[in-house]
Amino acid sequence: MKEIEVQGQRSMKETLESDQLSEWYNKVIKEAGLVDQGLARGTIVLRPYGFALWKGIQSYLGNSIQEKGVEDAYFPAIVPEKFLTKEKEHIKGFAPEFLRVQGRGGIIGVLRPTSEAVMYPLFSKWIKSYKDLPLKINQWCNIFRDELRTYAFMRTSEFLWQEGHCAFANSEENEEAVMDYLEMYKDTFEKLLAVSPVFGKKSEKEKFAGAFYTTTGEAMMPNGKALQVCTSHNLGTNFSKAYDIQYLDKDGKRKYVYQTSWGFSWRAIGAMILTHGDKKGLILPPNIAPIQIVVIPIRDGKADVEKSAKDIKDRLNSFRVKVDLTDDRPGQLYYKNELKGIPLRIEIGPRDLVNDQVILVDRLTGEKENVSNDDLKEKVTEKLDLIQRGLLERSKKLVEDNTHDVDSWQEFTQLLKGEQGFLRTYHCGDRKCEELIQEETKATLRCIPYGYEQTEGICIKCGKKSIYGQKVLFAKAY
Amino acid sequence: MKEIEVQGQRSMKETLESDQLSEWYNKVIKEAGLVDQGLARGTIVLRPYGFALWKGIQSYLGNSIQEKGVEDAYFPAIVPEKFLTKEKEHIKGFAPEFLRVQGRGGIIGVLRPTSEAVMYPLFSKWIKSYKDLPLKINQWCNIFRDELRTYAFMRTSEFLWQEGHCAFANSEENEEAVMDYLEMYKDTFEKLLAVSPVFGKKSEKEKFAGAFYTTTGEAMMPNGKALQVCTSHNLGTNFSKAYDIQYLDKDGKRKYVYQTSWGFSWRAIGAMILTHGDKKGLILPPNIAPIQIVVIPIRDGKADVEKSAKDIKDRLNSFRVKVDLTDDRPGQLYYKNELKGIPLRIEIGPRDLVNDQVILVDRLTGEKENVSNDDLKEKVTEKLDLIQRGLLERSKKLVEDNTHDVDSWQEFTQLLKGEQGFLRTYHCGDRKCEELIQEETKATLRCIPYGYEQTEGICIKCGKKSIYGQKVLFAKAY
Secondary structure, eight states: OOOOOOOSOOOTTTSSOGGGHHHHHHHHHHHTTSEEEOSSTTOEEEOHHHHHHHHHHHHHHHHHHHHTTOEEOBOOSEEOHHHHTSSHHHHHHHGGGOOEEEETTEEEEEEOSSSHHHHHHHHHHHOOBGGGOSEEEEEEEEEEOOOSSOBTTTBOSEEEEEEEEEEESSHHHHHHHHHHHHHHHHHIIIIISOOOOEEEEOOTTTSOTTOSEEEEEEEEOTTSOEEEEEEEEEEETHHHHHTTOEEEOTTSOEEEOEEEEEEEETHHHHHHHHHHOBTTBOOOOTTTOSOSEEEEEOOTTOHHHHHHHHHHHHHTTTSOEEEOOOSSOHHHHHHHHHHTTOSEEEEEOHHHHHHTEEEEEETTTOOEEEEEGGGHHHHHHHHHHHHHHHHHHHHHHHHHHTEEEOOSHHHHHHHHHTTOOEEEEOOOOOHHHHHHHHHHHSEEEEEEETTOOOOOOBOTTTOOBOSSSSOEEEEEBO | OOOOOOOSOOOTTTSSOGGGHHHHHHHHHHHTTSEEEOSSTTOEEEOHHHHHHHHHHHHHHHHHHHHTTOEEOBOOSEEOHHHHTSSHHHHHHHGGGOOEEEETTEEEEEEOSSSHHHHHHHHHHHOOBGGGOSEEEEEEEEEEOOOSSOBTTTBOSEEEEEEEEEEESSHHHHHHHHHHHHHHHHHIIIIISOOOOEEEEOOTTTSOTTOSEEEEEEEEOTTSOEEEEEEEEEEETHHHHHTTOEEEOTTSOEEEOEEEEEEEETHHHHHHHHHHOBTTBOOOOTTTOSOSEEEEEOOTTOHHHHHHHHHHHHHTTTSOEEEOOOSSOHHHHHHHHHHTTOSEEEEEOHHHHHHTEEEEEETTTOOEEEEEGGGHHHHHHHHHHHHHHHHHHHHHHHHHHTEEEOOSHHHHHHHHHTTOOEEEEOOOOOHHHHHHHHHHHOEEEEEEETTOOOOOOBOTTTOOBOSSSSOEEEEEBO
């Protein structure tokens, strides 16, 4: 593989001032035609251009899920409340956000805030013997949580996600599966969305309500804050005990199954948009871009340019190409297609026809290049690949440049008042201490990252010995 | 195309007595692993084998929808009630079945019983000029209606469907589109599901609440009753006036758009199951069967038979093949795979290995045939094609054999007391008269079929002249 230069680099300060980020985001996703506001409070509409991104994720991640032998199914959106209260920690975590459903005869249930409580009573019926294991189920569906402050893709009263739920006979297999699904998410972020989150384990305080432990991907936003973009939970036997999911083992004994659950929502789209966008609007990674190349004929009233533009689309039929024949001035068309984040633009005018060439414009770097028609396909392939890799490199560099090793509480608080970023330091592992840090600084322990060096140290806050045997990451939540 | 014999014919009386049909249905769909009961009243769970059928429909019908230039989008499931009340007929039709959603601050809306009211306020924002037309949107989603009597796939409080919503500048284009989408549904029923509904227009009494007119597909169930399996509505300007969807035309005038909406739900799966099944269980048309061929090694402890079974799967890799290695007696395995409706079974035992052959068993006819390994691929292709076509022919024949031309009221009532079927006769077109027929016989006017001869006649009930210029179909609803 060719070495690539990281191009079009953007510091957090450079193009999008931190406090303007939400404003930029809300404006761009609407103007680019991704979303609109729904009629009910806290809901959004995915317009075709926005839904195409979700379809891209469904297709890529869906294939990975199938390859792991997980089967798609569909469970009801409404669950009677009594099933939600079986796992005590679980209910505490979700109860405030319940949306209840009222029919002719009164309340019939709650809209699923996640589907453990919907699925596991059925798992309990279906799993009888070791022969029924492992059971691996996935569902793409809508999820409902009564959010007070809503934000498109990030926090809405209804959102779309994929949730996997697996049951295994033994703890080791279950543990492996947790990491396996997290790896699958990592692959989707890196290869498809060109986003590079940090993966690790959540602290006891931050884990999923009812889980044994939670693993997570934490993406850094351009303002240095952290966004949890996926989770894979080891539920241990917490839920199988609450929902009585037992199997008869080969040795004739009844045993509780070990379980995982793992989810990936449309929040990933929000993370991708924030990670790559610039002042001109979206920048979509070629692998997910619904339109990879827009061809703009500079017609000047000449029909042969339009024909030529269509020929280019035909020649580039292995890519997702659109010829923009909108009746606007070229400048207007450039603006609109840049806003939409289309990775490559091909301009073709009467003079290019004479010279048997086109102009190729790179959305990431803004570079313009004359390309002869003979070289076009090769050049386009190369450019799209460069943009995809360039975006991922830039995402990695953002995290690297803004992850700070912190040794003192003073430095810790100062960074959180100022430039933000991920703060790499030691923590004692005590929940009270973690809560105190959050109260004083609004920063939370995002994760105990995988792949860090095993080191000893003392807690940044209380000075007690760290229990994690490595550094951890603190950051403010986006 | 080779002439095919209609095989494995089943009269309504023969294999499934009419009153046993529901019992058979509920038993088979559960035992075959398609569905289970949901936790909330009136909901069902689609297990992987059942959901694979819905995925098959999504893939086939989804491609057709894309090819028509309709784009997928996603709109919220919750809609504030005030938007539902804009079209007066529409609200009257759905209000009793509303499921309301209650959040922290009280009722926030209704769960979509269909999405006209969710989408059209946004259409009103998005459509400004003739340049924005046609607007063609589709969504695959869950739908909620508070049903009193529920029946898997047919009538549940939550169900899955696809709903298309299009807006056009002129009435002719809109009218063409209505038929175009109905044709698409017909193609899906015939080519994928091997079901042959009768297509036609609904009467004023039976049309969709708020529509200008409704077109429908009416499938005949084995007990001679009718099941509405899809609809395509011409909404005219009824909704664009209620939701103020206007565009600025080329002539500088503001005009209301013409609209269609069209839906296809998982009820189609129910219709398919009832149409094809027999005493042994499901019979799935090869084009939609998640498993087209099951290979059963008759091992007698010999490992080479198992290897051979796997080789067959490899050789037949253009089909959906499963090798059943479950540790049961062959008889048990046959029973289970027949119940699941797998179109073809390949049996292979030690003696077959010696003779370089297998036994091929046809789920539709029950025929067994020795097939040499050299001919296997060709034979399997031919058999699957025969089964697919045979099922469609049988479905067509069921409708033909049980559609009765009826000239007298006495005959009409007698047939409805006895053998049922579709009753082809004249009707005056008067709503009161139609209501009277329903009261006295429970039969409804299912549709005014397309493709019937233009003829004059007098109403079967009141003797007035028919307004339809052709015969119509009455039947009891399944």
